Amino acid sequence: MATIEDVARRAGLSRTTVSRVINEHPYVSITKKKKVMEAMEELGYVPNSAARSLRNQRTGVIAVLIPRVMNPFFSQLIETLEHAASESFHQLIICQTQYSAKKELTYLNLLKTKQVDGVILTSAENDWSVIEEYLDYGPIVLCNEFEERANVPMVFMDQKEAGYKATKHLIEMGHRKIAYCCGRYRSNVASAREEGFSKALAEAGLVFDERDAFREAITSEDGIDIFNSIRTRGSNRPTAIFTGSDEVAAGIVSEAARSNWSIPRDLAVTGFDNQVITELMNPRITTVEQPVCEMALKTMEVMMARIRLRQFTGREMHKFYMKLIIRESTKMQAELARIPY
Amino acid sequence: MATIEDVARRAGLSRTTVSRVINEHPYVSITKKKKVMEAMEELGYVPNSAARSLRNQRTGVIAVLIPRVMNPFFSQLIETLEHAASESFHQLIICQTQYSAKKELTYLNLLKTKQVDGVILTSAENDWSVIEEYLDYGPIVLCNEFEERANVPMVFMDQKEAGYKATKHLIEMGHRKIAYCCGRYRSNVASAREEGFSKALAEAGLVFDERDAFREAITSEDGIDIFNSIRTRGSNRPTAIFTGSDEVAAGIVSEAARSNWSIPRDLAVTGFDNQVITELMNPRITTVEQPVCEMALKTMEVMMARIRLRQFTGREMHKFYMKLIIRESTKMQAELARIPY
DNA sequence: CTGTTAGCGCGTTCAT
DNA sequence: ATGAACGCGCTAACAG
Numbered sequence: 001m002a003t004i005e006d007v008a009r010r011a012g013l014s015r016t017t018v019s020r021v022i023n024e025h026p027y028v029s030i031t032k033k034k035k036v037m038e039a040m041e042e043l044g045y046v047p048n049s050a051a052r053s054l055r056n057q058r059t060g061v062i063a064v065l066i067p068r069v070m071n072p073f074f075s076q077l078i079e080t081l082e083h084a085a086s087e088s089f090h091q092l093i094i095c096q097t098q099y100s101a102k103k104e105l106t107y108l109n110l111l112k113t114k115q116v117d118g119v120i121l122t123s124a125e126n127d128w129s130v131i132e133e134y135l136d137y138g139p140i141v142l143c144n145e146f147e148e149r150a151n152v153p154m155v156f157m158d159q160k161e162a163g164y165k166a167t168k169h170l171i172e173m174g175h176r177k178i179a180y181c182c183g184r185y186r187s188n189v190a191s192a193r194e195e196g197f198s199k200a201l202a203e204a205g206l207v208f209d210e211r212d213a214f215r216e217a218i219t220s221e222d223g224i225d226i227f228n229s230i231r232t233r234g235s236n237r238p239t240a241i242f243t244g245s246d247e248v249a250a251g252i253v254s255e256a257a258r259s260n261w262s263i264p265r266d267l268a269v270t271g272f273d274n275q276v277i278t279e280l281m282n283p284r285i286t287t288v289e290q291p292v293c294e295m296a297l298k299t300m301e302v303m304m305a306r307i308r309l310r311q312f313t314g315r316e317m318h319k320f321y322m323k324l325i326i327r328e329s330t331k332m333q334a335e336l337a338r339i340p341y
Numbered sequence: 342m343a344t345i346e347d348v349a350r351r352a353g354l355s356r357t358t359v360s361r362v363i364n365e366h367p368y369v370s371i372t373k374k375k376k377v378m379e380a381m382e383e384l385g386y387v388p389n390s391a392a393r394s395l396r397n398q399r400t401g402v403i404a405v406l407i408p409r410v411m412n413p414f415f416s417q418l419i420e421t422l423e424h425a426a427s428e429s430f431h432q433l434i435i436c437q438t439q440y441s442a443k444k445e446l447t448y449l450n451l452l453k454t455k456q457v458d459g460v461i462l463t464s465a466e467n468d469w470s471v472i473e474e475y476l477d478y479g480p481i482v483l484c485n486e487f488e489e490r491a492n493v494p495m496v497f498m499d500q501k502e503a504g505y506k507a508t509k510h511l512i513e514m515g516h517r518k519i520a521y522c523c524g525r526y527r528s529n530v531a532s533a534r535e536e537g538f539s540k541a542l543a544e545a546g547l548v549f550d551e552r553d554a555f556r557e558a559i560t561s562e563d564g565i566d567i568f569n570s571i572r573t574r575g576s577n578r579p580t581a582i583f584t585g586s587d588e589v590a591a592g593i594v595s596e597a598a599r600s601n602w603s604i605p606r607d608l609a610v611t612g613f614d615n616q617v618i619t620e621l622m623n624p625r626i627t628t629v630e631q632p633v634c635e636m637a638l639k640t641m642e643v644m645m646a647r648i649r650l651r652q653f654t655g656r657e658m659h660k661f662y663m664k665l666i667i668r669e670s671t672k673m674q675a676e677l678a679r680i681p682y
Numbered sequence: 683c684t685g686t687t688a689g690c691g692c693g694t695t696c697a698t
Numbered sequence: 699a700t701g702a703a704c705g706c707g708c709t710a711a712c713a714g
């Protein structure tokens with residue numbers, strides 16, 4: 001491996017001059033600059049990043065913590081985050097917490113060990129008081145996740161509004177008994193959605209039956225189970241279900257078809273995230289679209305600012321809003337056709 | 342930030358002793374070891390990884406290059422790879438090439454800059470002759486991708502067999518005119534599948550009509566387009582289609598339902614990868630299952646060996662085999678029911 | 683404009 | 699069993 005020293009010798013100059021060329025410093029004569037470039041070329045020289053990090057006290061790397069890459073919402077987020085990062089000449093490293101608090105801490109340690117300049121947290125597994133301590137070592141930005149007590153930037157969607165509007169839509173479609181379904185219980189995201197759901201119900205004078213709550217639904221298989229538990233229930237079944245995940249919704253729709261239920265007639269279903277699968281199912285699934293790209297861009301913008309200013313603490317809220325996409329899983333085709341566009 | 346020096350002072354010992362404790366070196370008395378541990382605890386000391394990398398000439402990080410995290414085949418691969426890496430006390434960094442040759446080179450440069458100890462390549466975008474040069478800087482292991490000329494370890498599935506067996510299944514179901522569909526043209530993976538496809542056709546005395554070839558199909562939307570191009574073709578339509586992607590297959594099945602075609606009666610469809618969606622579509626989709634976990638484990642095992650031995654070149658083939666999963670998109674439900682299990 | 687020098691934090695001889 | 703000293707490769711004063 002060629003080092004900066006080798007390049008300097010070959011060019012007949014000092015390390016400093018070579019370093020200046022690398023870092024596009026002014027005050028280097030054209031001729032010497034050219035000499036250095038040639039030497040670098042000939043030796044196939046590339047700066048050693050560990051040495052640079054050590055010297056500069058920064059790595060140019062940002063960690064994004066997500067639960068799992070297989071979750072399409074998060075992988076879509078990553079797509080945009082990465083693009084934005086490279087625009088700012090930073091690299092992204094993607095860390096999967098697998099919903100494990102311990103793994104999350106392992107990755108937060110990247111800040112301590114100086115392997116990354118900042119951490120983007122999309123779904124906190126640990127209590128905020130635990131996470132907060134890492135702010136001594138670098139900036140943390142919450143994206144998607146939010147936390148009342150947190151003294152850091154937060155970029156998130158109004159989840160309460162999402163729960164509210166989707167549920168209100170179901171009510172407008174004539175449903176009076178609506179089931180609720182979300183992923184892990186203790187997430188702020190889930191509880192905000194539930195608030196919105198309850199608010200819509202309350203406004204319509206409806207009651208929320210705890211038997212209609214499913215709070216551990218993540219996969220399409222969970223959706224299948226939920227459908228069957230509804231189907232086999234004798235009387236007093238819900239006629240609609242709000243879900244916090246397109247995959248779960250797809251599982252419900254799929255299993256409903258196999259049981260010869262007609263959707264939305266026998267059961268109306270809403271999903272969440274507007275993933276590809278919602279358009280492939282039959283009927284297509286009504287869903288909540290999140291402004292993922294805008295959120296990702298804002299997140300990176302805020303992160304860059306924090307890194308630049310070395311300002312790790314300080315609350316900052318950036319709220320985004322959803323869009324309800326109405327399809328056949330909640331509205332009869334005939335009704336949809338009547339909508340002018 | 343506390344450094345090793347701070348810890349040494351606090352413990353009233355030398356840096357060397359502290360370093361020995363950190364690296365679990367023998368020849369440190371119990372008492373002093375305890376003292377060091379205490380000092381580290383009190384100061385919240387964490388070793389600086391840049392300094393360690395610089396000194397040790399290794400980072401403990403491995404890069405995995407994949408086209409996109411949103412592709413479920415690759416994200417599943419990553420799940421297992423990451424698990425295996427952490428078992429070997431290594432970290433994984435996930436790099437998306439976005440099918441861009443230029444981006445791929447950017448990431449291969451991580452080897453040159455010593456940011457990673459090795460690179461796992463799952464889908465090569467550049468010609469092998471270009472990639473080969475990076476072998477001067479660290480080990481490269483091909484996983485999923487393969488390349489006749491490559492002098493590195495390759496872990497892959499027999500794609501030709503997959504194309505052959507899936508196609509043979511369609512022939513056994515009575516089809517005589519079968520369409521072929523794959524992703525990007527110039528991939529070795531795709532061409533091996535096509536070889537198998539052609540072989541099955543040839544054995545049955547069937548001809549491969551170029552009008553039945555679709556070679557740019559990646560997304561479910563591509564599947565929709567393909568279905569419509571088949572549907573609107575007047576006569577001489579294929580009665581079955583082999584695809585190299587479950588998403589494309591799902592697009593076809595979905596659009597077929599909307600056009601009131603009956604699958605598999607009007608068109609039989611096979612997918613690839615056994616993704617969740619194949620079980621959610623109606624009918625469920627026949628597909629090829631790859632031994633993803635086994636391949637990931639072998640890949641990491643081989644990578645660790647190469648890193649340990651500092652042996653970057655040397656061909657090594659690890660071939661794995663597929664499993665055909667037959668469902669209703671190729672076989673009438675009545676027929677499937679007759680299969681004993 | 684250019685070179686000399688002094689660390690960044692750590693691990694490892696080589697002494698003792 | 700412990701410590702002193704060197705250098706991994708790079709950049710930023712400082713001096714010219």
